[in-house]
Amino acid sequence: MENFQKRSRPFPGTKVFTVHQAINSIRSVEQEAFVSLGLSSDELLALESEINSDFMIVAPWYNGSVDKWAKITGAIAYPAQTVATPYPPVSCLLEQALLNLQSIGDEASHPGDRSLIKTVFTVVLENNISTNTDEMEAYLFAKSGWSKRKIDKVLDILNTLKAGGQTRDALLDNRPQMYDRWQKACEPDTTLAHKIKN
Numbered sequence: 001m002e003n004f005q006k007r008s009r010p011f012p013g014t015k016v017f018t019v020h021q022a023i024n025s026i027r028s029v030e031q032e033a034f035v036s037l038g039l040s041s042d043e044l045l046a047l048e049s050e051i052n053s054d055f056m057i058v059a060p061w062y063n064g065s066v067d068k069w070a071k072i073t074g075a076i077a078y079p080a081q082t083v084a085t086p087y088p089p090v091s092c093l094l095e096q097a098l099l100n101l102q103s104i105g106d107e108a109s110h111p112g113d114r115s116l117i118k119t120v121f122t123v124v125l126e127n128n129i130s131t132n133t134d135e136m137e138a139y140l141f142a143k144s145g146w147s148k149r150k151i152d153k154v155l156d157i158l159n160t161l162k163a164g165g166q167t168r169d170a171l172l173d174n175r176p177q178m179y180d181r182w183q184k185a186c187e188p189d190t191t192l193a194h195k196i197k198n
Contacts (some may be wrong), residue, residue: 037061041068042148045137048073049147072138087138093129096182097121098139101154108153121158123175123182131158 034051036044038061045068048056058075060066069075070084077084090098100120104113124131133155140146140154 035059039066041066041070041072044069045072045141045151046148049141049149068134068137071134072141074142087132087135090132090135090139091130092186093127093182094124094131094136095139096185097124097129098136098144100178102144104150104154106147106150108150108157114157117154117157118161119174119178121161123178124158125161126175127179131162133158 034047035057036047037059039047039058040061044056044058044066048069056075058066058069066075067084070077071087073084074086075084076082089095097120101117104110104116108114108117121131136155136158137151140151141148
């Protein structure tokens with residue numbers, strides 16, 4: 001394994017595909033398994049959101065190159081048979097914010113979608129809600145079933161806003177009501193029915 005990790009080029013005779021070529025070739029065959037050699041976490045997440053395979057066998061090019069993918073998908077490492085430690089869950093407030101984005105299209109490029117994304121993330125940033133992008137990506141990929149492409153577009157908008165980008169398209173009038181709804185959804189349930197159930 002040590003020699004394999006240090007190689008900077010594929011083994012002789014290895015056919016190298018771009019992610020786009022791999023997706024197109026896999027789509028043409030009914031696939032039950034996918035074997036990957038040397039793809040990064042982001043490339044694996046892009047493939048996984050496009051293909052429908054029962055399992056994936058992943059050989060990393062170097063240590064740590066697929067850690068993000070393993071944490072998001074709950075991959076099992078062999079031969080140790082240990083499950084990757086997942087990212088911590090997003091906070092309740094951030095989860096409520098992300099739930100507001102469920103209606104956006106796959107490309108997240110419609111002006112209405114972009115406006116909603118900017119509004120939600122403006123509220124998140126104004127209220128100092130933690131925005132760990134790895135945790136957000138894990139939530140959106142695993143819990144919401146978003147494609148890697150859609151996640152990247154949404155997180156690009158967040159990163160632009162974090163860097164001081166303009167909120168020109170944001171629906172700024174909705175901000176107080178939006179945050180109040182999130183807070184209410186995150187309040188503990190103190191009703192009698194909830195107490196009896198627990």
